[in-house]
Amino acid sequence: MAEYEKPLPRAEDPALTQPFWDAARRHELVIPRCSKCNEYFWYPRQACPNCLQEDSKWTQVSGKASLHTFTVVRQAQNPAFSDDIPYAFAMVRLDEGVSMISNIVECEIPGDIAVDMRLEVVFDDATEDWTLVKFKPA
Numbered sequence: 613m614a615e616y617e618k619p620l621p622r623a624e625d626p627a628l629t630q631p632f633w634d635a636a637r638r639h640e641l642v643i644p645r646c647s648k649c650n651e652y653f654w655y656p657r658q659a660c661p662n663c664l665q666e667d668s669k670w671t672q673v674s675g676k677a678s679l680h681t682f683t684v685v686r687q688a689q690n691p692a693f694s695d696d697i698p699y700a701f702a703m704v705r706l707d708e709g710v711s712m713i714s715n716i717v718e719c720e721i722p723g724d725i726a727v728d729m730r731l732e733v734v735f736d737d738a739t740e741d742w743t744l745v746k747f748k749p750a
């Protein structure tokens with residue numbers, strides 16, 4: 613478990629995203645899925661972006677993904693991440709069809725990462741009550 617001495621940034625609207633964070637704590641990846649049209653969507657929001665219905669359920673997904681794009685961060689903008697540089701700030705495309713921003717970990721940055729590489733989810737227990745969703749090479 614990583615321990616950060618400086619404040620770790622947290623989500624701005626934990627009420628809307630609380631089921632995501634609760635699942636991450638259990639080391640499960642969940643995303644909203646519309647109860648009417650069955651489309652997954654990300655980011656979390658009140659209405660389905662496909663059909664505008666306000667009836668979605670948090671649904672566990674496979675955690676399998678591909679790397680859509682990334683940049684390598686070499687200067688930490690927040691001191692909480694100083695020990696992590698260089699790190700990969702990435703847009704990951706889940707096999708369920710949605711994209712999310714995350715980090716690529718458990719490999720050499722940047723040498724081991726490339727667009728379209730296969731990934732799988734990992735869970736970083738950053739603090740006692742806060743688990744981050746990240747991805748590693750599959």
Ligand SMILES: [Zn+2]
Nearest residue numbers: 646649660663
């Ligand atoms: Zn829908």
